Amino acid sequence: MRRLWVPYALVLLAVLASLGGLAVRPAKGAPQSTADYVIVAGAAGLRWDDLDPQRTPTLWQEATKGSIGWLSVRSAQRVTCPSDGWVTLGAGNYAAYPRILTGSSRCGPLAPELDQPDAIGANITNQRNIVQDNQDRLPYGAVPGSLAESVRCTVAVGPGAAIAAARPFGRVDKYQATLPADPRSLLSDCVLSFIDLGTITGSGASRATLVEQADATLARVVAARPDRSLLLVAGVSDTDRTSRLHVAIAEGPGWNGGWLTSAGTGRQGYLQLIDLAPTILTALGKAQPEKLFAGRAASVVTGKPANVADAVQGPHNADQRAGAQRGVATIFFTVLAILQFLLFAAIVPVMVRARRHSGPKGPALPSARVVETVELALIAAALAIPAALLADASPWWRAHHPAWVFGLVTGALIVAGTAAVRLAPRYRRTLWPMAAVAACGAIVVGLDLLTGAQLQLNGVAGYSAINGARYAGVGGVGLGVFVTGLLVLAGCTAQSVAKAYRPLIFVLLGGVGVVMVGSPYLGADPIGAIAVTAGVCVAAAMSTGGWLTFTRFAWAALAGLAVTIAFAVVDLRRPELEQGSLGRFLSAFGDGSGGPALQRMAAANGETLLASPLTILAIVGVLMLAFCQFSPWGGLNRLFGLHPAIRAAGAGTTVATLIAGVLGGSALTVAGAAAAAAVPIAVLTALRVLLHAADRTRPEGESDGPGGPLLRKSGQDHLAPR
Template sequence: MTGLRSLRPGARLRSGLCLLAVVLVALTGGLAVGAAPAAAAPAGADYAVIVGAAGLRWDDLNPTDTPTLWKLAETGSIGAMSARSARTLTCPQDGWLTLGAGNFAERPPLSADKTVCPAWSVPVEVQGEGAFLPDQDSVDEHNTARPWGARPGALAESVRCSTAIGPGAAVAVARSAGRVDRYAADPPADLKRVLAQCVLSVVDAGTVSGVGADRQAAARRVDATAARVLAARPARSLLTVVGVSDTETPARLHVAIVDGPGFAGGWLVSPSTNRPGYLQLVDVAPTALELLGRARPATLFIGQPLTRADTDRPAALADAVKALDDADQEAGAQRRVADRFFVTLVVVQLALLAVMVPVLRWLRRTRRRHPSPPPPAWLLRVLEVALLASALAIPAAVVTDLVPWWRAVNPDRWFAAIGLVVLAALTAAVWFSRWGRRPLGPLALVAAIAAAVVGVDVLTGSTLQLNGVAGYSTLAGVRYAGIGTIGLGVFAAGLLLGAACLAQRLVPRRRRAWVVLGVGFAGVLLVGAPGFGSDPGGAIALMVGVCVAAALARGGWLTFSRLAGAVLAGAVITVLFVAVDLSRPAEQRGNVGRLLAEAGQGQVIFQRLGQANVVAFVTSPLTLLAVAGGLYGYFVLLRPWGGLRRVYGLHPAVRGGVYGAMAAALLGSLLDGGGVMAAGAAAATVVPVLLLAGLRVVRHVQEPHTGEQPAVKPVEIPHPAERRPLK
């Protein structure tokens, strides 16, 4: 109590406002999270039959060459499946093992070249009606030691009896000791009797690879096998057809068809994706057990049971397949284009930051007793436009995905061309606007554009971030809906800086915290609410940033009491979000709820998150911008000649927005397993316009100092006798 009472009235007011916002966010967020409707569970089945074909994609299906699969897709539920495994490129042996484990797995030996799938053969020893895999012990030991903790054969261990037809199926259903209950190398003549022997049957329908006629011939063979299985399937059975893996680079989305009780038409959807029409390979195993009425090993499976969603599936199957194939094309092009885009952005921004150092020091020399000539006006204008354009690059990339550039013959060039047009339009809109010529104008406008672009996309279903260059890829198997890590960084930076500029411009000093808290309150709900941002971790991080920005909105330093208040607010929000999240069914929990629930059961979820952060930190180009932005701010912008100190002095609320954005982006990156990607995206958006604002402030200060002393009119001092007496 003594510590709280010792705070100044203004500090107590800001702390009270922050805690009030925390309570409001918690209550409203809890209602939003708790109001998420539960998915209807499909009807039960007596048998589960899984047909897998490595490499099978939606562009392989058509009514002529694959009539059985086409007909099955008409009557059943369909979706685009990410065949992610524990390996970067999911090869057939990894896909089959992942299917049976219900978790990300990989089968050794591992190839040195991670971009090529090696030829593989399974050492299957036939033993009567069953079989034995002699290397299963080493496979089990290898995957148990991996961060995902997959247990090969977990699906088969959950039922009393399973049947495998083909070598890939044997890999999927081999138990921990390597035993396969029932095995046949090829579909036997009495296939109907074989499928009825066990409640679970897995069929290896072959591999689809190559191009042209060879690929279509392989697809026809898969269809012929599916036709035999369809004719022999037991009554009240769930039939699942999936493309279990890739066969070559780049990775692609694959076929997923489920036909049986509860799956008549519509899209497939899983709580692991929360996006109708998208699912993961790890969802197949829990779906089979759910329909069979068997308990799922929650500590081993990371997938979730599939359900059917009727929303927006076209009446004609050809249109639905075209949409799925289009999603596959976009996902395949996104990875390649995104890598080039961010590498180019990093190179351009680092070059601009380097060029601005001598320019700022050049301006500094104009204030000396013997000044240097000022930099040419045209050079400063070019640099200002370049800084403005680089700050708008990521929002422009998000907007560019409104145009289907991935359908072009050369998607890289089309994205570059369309993106440059969008970037030029956004840059011109800011540059020629009423506020564009003011020192703080570009900062406020860029922040507003960044927050609006990402916010509107989240409100409309995050369709621009889905497989977007500045979004997330469904092939990565990390996120399929809501706000992504890059989007979170851009949104947090735009929201908090925009709120700070708004508070600085429109309200008196004593009311600025209210503006920041009000805008931040809406942003936290948008990020954390299911159906919108769906990112509780991002909401927690953003709430901490909001409290930091509000604490500094009136000026002053980030004291221990202010920092403690922000940390306390974040802790309260974390506890309340987690409490509400843990009260929901396991399949409907968010990332934070699953993290703590699995950690309480002894899982290695923290190790997974740590590994994901390390991988993202090492591999993402945005790491360079995050590190360079922090170092540049300290060693350049905050120097006497950098201009940022003067910006903070004239506009103290901006400093709170910058510090709040930094805190939110860094914490959000770590909670999402993105390393410092969100911080890098925030730096890419904020640092150039902060530099632009500092440049303009420095130029404004230097303009009167031309090296000549202004003429001073002499002042005559009257004689003491002539002075007027004081009254």
């Protein structure tokens, strides 16, 4: 009786340890110092490579003295034009401004409908329509003018500043079209001032001239700023149809050096445009409006190099890398989808020939050379994404042809990984390639998370900061590979232990996955952690063999629900500014604002489903698995019958990746990455089983260990296709 309860006790301890690892969260907060005035100087299109110590001395000096970061200017529009950036700044949320479609690749000029009924302020005559449009048409719940409405009065200089400073009913308290000769009095009239430094567009000498003009205007602002004032300099938007990262500088009391960050990005050196509004109110010591701001107040972390050029230019130009990532990622995953489709199509005839026929006549078995080639190709295909992740450690993005350089580095890593798996002494064991490839994927992603997810940030197999969706932790591609690697490795390992202990293997490795994915120190993805929990519960329930009965499903669902509730309680008990995405999501439903959150999730799923090459990878993988399972030549059913833990791993992976994709707003991205890593090795193992379908099956109790020999005939092991 005591031995019977040992596995269950160990499972319970593993679950409790997982929850304990998730309960810890780093403490973050805004600077303690407050300011009497805040001045926001915005220049649409301003990037870090525009700055120079000789041509832009004021910008360079402020960046040297103050705290700096990369600014993501995501708004409610696909491309954030200047008017979208300014209205998003004033709303503290993803907003949009009505625009005139010109058919040009560049954004239209700033042209708010301004009316100046007196010599003091101004009115944006269509502001009520702008607010209504954001409330009715867009799913973010943004209210343009929320920032201005949170302070007593505001000053605006220039058309862009007027858009940000206008209250929801359109009034701009104090307005000047241009900065006066002596702006000292104007900048001290109100606690919050917006200054439009102009729009930086074009290239070459014309762009340099615009930057110099913005720097000269900023110099006059710096000279006239009141005491105890915080100066925020921001490149508030893009200026054409290409999205970029922009300048963010904060200089004033409590902002003297260091990197800018926020709880919204979780990455030092990165800030969102929607973070500026809560930062302003926090610096002024004022409360934030409830349910209106989507951003988080910025804070400062140490580690910024003393020289601005060493921090954000040259080899440290994150904007250049993020821009290159977006193009190369599309090429990589499209090519991978095409190659996997062609590989699976070429393997089908091999699998048809691999199945022995009962009659006297039938097609000859495929030659050993053909089988060897097919196996190596399948291993290489399964290692493509882990190799791409490792390739992001190289400076491929600085090359003249980044796609070619990235492809060569990735190809070399794939060849090296394939050779390592092939030359391993245990290669001939039936499950060894599956276990080795799964371990490679889990180890690569796991080590990256332990070292700060440096390979995934702006990496081809990761995520781009320009998209504004994720800045730290595990991305959708990494999550798919990591979950697949852990569960498949658990399935291969579980075959070497007694049935009663197989669920323990899944729970132990799955618990590691839950902690690494959900911990704010590592994966920072609580939705992904819940998905992994569900997948692990299903896999553990099926690991001892048999089908997923209602009883097993009920126990798995209850266990997953218990972990999810515990995680949610932990997240909800944290301060609001420290809550993760799960806590914010549940809080939205609790206060009645969950509708827009669901609408945003549905919109993100629909857009990603149609636009991502990973959707093709998911579909191709499902079709190949369907052939392997339901075709007489597939071999997958036989593999699952002989190795029930492998079937459990497949079921758990499917559940986890689908939940993570749908709830995370990434549709089939996670499932596509999982399919790219898991389907090739599943096909390889099914092919090995087919080639030995007529051999005598070794009893389960005679297994030699993880990935041990599966088949035996006449006292001799026949482990590889003949």
